[in-house]
Amino acid sequence: MSSNSYSLRAHAIESLTQVKRPNVPWRVVVRNTAAVVLPLAAGMATGHQTIGLAVASGALNAMFSDQPGPYRQRLRQLLLNALAAGLASLAGFLLGDQLLPLLAITAALGFFGGLLVVFGPDTARAGMTSMILLVITAATPQPLPGALGGAALIFAGGLLLAAFSLAAWPLQRYWPERHALVEVYRGLAALARETRHDATDVPALTEAMTTLQQTLLGRHRAHGRAMEAFGVLLELAERIRLELTAIAELHAGPALQAGFRDGAAEVLAAIADALEHGDSPARADTLLQALRARHDEGDGLAPHRDALIGQLAAAVRNADWAGSRGELRASAAETRLPATLRSTAIRATLRASLTPRSVAFRHAVRMAVCLTATLALSRWLDLPHGYWVPMTAAIVLRADFAATFNFGLLRVLGTVLGLVLTTMLLSITPDQPWAHLALMAVLCMAFRYLAGAHYGIAVAALTGTVVILLSFEGVAPDAAVL
Secondary structure: OOOOOOOHHHHHHHHHHOOOOOOOOHHHHHHHHHHHHHHHHHHHHHOOHHHHHHHHHHHHHHHHHOOOOOHHHHHHHHHHHHHHHHHHHHHHHHHOOOHHHHHHHHHHHHHHHHHHHHHOHHHHHHHHHHHHHHHHHOOOOOOHHHHHHHHHHHHHHHHHHHHHHOOOOOOOOOHHHHHHHHHHHHHHHHHHHOOOOOOOOOOOOHHHHHHHHHHHHOOOOOOOOHHHHHHHHHHHHHHHHHHHHHHHHOOOOHHHHHHHHHHHHHHHHHHHHHHHHOOOOHHHHHHHHHHHOOOOOOOOOHHHHHHHHHHHHHHHHHHHHHOOOOOOOOOOOOOOOOHHHOOOHHHHHHHHHOOOOOHHHHHHHHHHHHHHHHHHHHHHOOOOOOOHHHHHHHHHOOOOHHHHHHHHHHHHHHHHHHHHHHHHHHHHOOOOHHHHHHHHHHHHHHHHHHOOOOHHHHHHHHHHHHHHHHHHOOOOHHHOOO
C-alpha cells in the first residue's frame, strides 16, 4: 500500500492524540463563564433557581458566538444567536407534545440551519444552537404563557452574555481592530528576523492579513476617524511584507542584510507594542531614526532599504494617531462596499446555494434528514432524555466527511468520559449545591478554553457542565445521558 494512502486507523489515532495550542484569551473564558454561573448563583441565593437555570442555559448556548472581531460584528452575532435560541425554544415548548408539527419544524430548521454554513462558521453556530434548543425544549412542552416565559429567559441569557462581551466597548472602542493590527505587526517583526524563505510556501502572514482585512473592511466594521489610521496601517503592512520578501530574495551582503533586517524587526515590534497598549510609538520612532542613520550602501540593498524605511516611518506616524493621542483630525472617508457584498447579497447567496451541486445544500439536506430521523427515533423508542440523540447529530454532522468523523469520534468518547468523571465528582458532595456550582464553573471554563485545542476534552467538560445543570433540576447524573 502506498505511503500516501488514507488510513482510517491512523486518522482516528491522530484525532485522539493531537492537541493544539489554546487560543482563547482568559478574559473571554472568564466573562463567558460568569454569564453562565452568575444567573444560576443569583437564582439559588434568592429562591428562583428555575429562572437562573433558564438564563444560564441561554448564556451557555450563546457562548461560542463571542468571537474576536469589531464590536459591531460581535453584537450582530450575539443578537442573532440569542434571537435564534429564543425562537427555537418557543417552538420547542409549544410543539413538544405534537409530534407531526414538531417533526416538520425540525426538518425545516435542520435544512435552513444547515444552509447557514455558506455564511461562515459564526453564522452557522446560530443555526446549530437553534436546532439544539428546539429538541431540548421539546422534551418539556409548555402552555403558551410558560413557553413565552421560558423562551424569554433563554433569550435573556444570550443578551447577558452579549452585555459581558461588549462591556468594554465604551472604554476600548477600537481594541479588536488594534489587536488585529498587533498580530500582523508582530508577525512582520518575526518575518524580518527570518533568514530563509521557501518560495513554495504560502505567503507569510496570509491568515493574519485576511483576518485584519475582514476586521477593518468588513460590513460590520467600526466607524470613526481612527479607522483612517487603521486603514493606512493595513496598507502599509502589506507593502512592508512585500519589501521584506524582496530583501530576503537578495543574495548579496548577507551580513549587511541581516543587520538591517534586525533593525527593521525592532521597529516593527515597537510599533506592535504601541498599538497593543495604546501608547505613543516614541520608542519605535527612536529605533527608526537609528535605522535611518545607517548609510550602508551597495549590493543592491539601497532601493529596498529606502522603500522600507519610508514605509516604517509612515507606520510609526499612523500608529501615533491610532494610539493614545486619539483619532485623526480629518473625518474618515468611509468606503461603501460593492453591491455584491452588501446585505442584499444574502438572498443571492442563498439562491445560488439552492442546488444539489452546492456542498451547503447537500449538507442542509443531510442535516434535516438526520435531525428529524433521530428525533422521531427517540420519541418512538420513548427514550429518557432522548434529546441527546438529535442534539448529538446537530453537533457532530459537518459539511465534509473528515470533520464529521473527527467530531463524531471525539464527541462519543468525550461524552462518556465527562459523564463518568462528573458523576464521580458529584458523588463526593451529594448534598452541596454550591460545591456543584463551583465545579460547574471550572468545567465551563475548561470547555471554553479547550474547545479549539482538543474537542474531545472540551466535550468532556461540556458534558459535565450539562450534567450539573440537569442535576439542579433533580435529574440524577447517571440518568442524564443515554
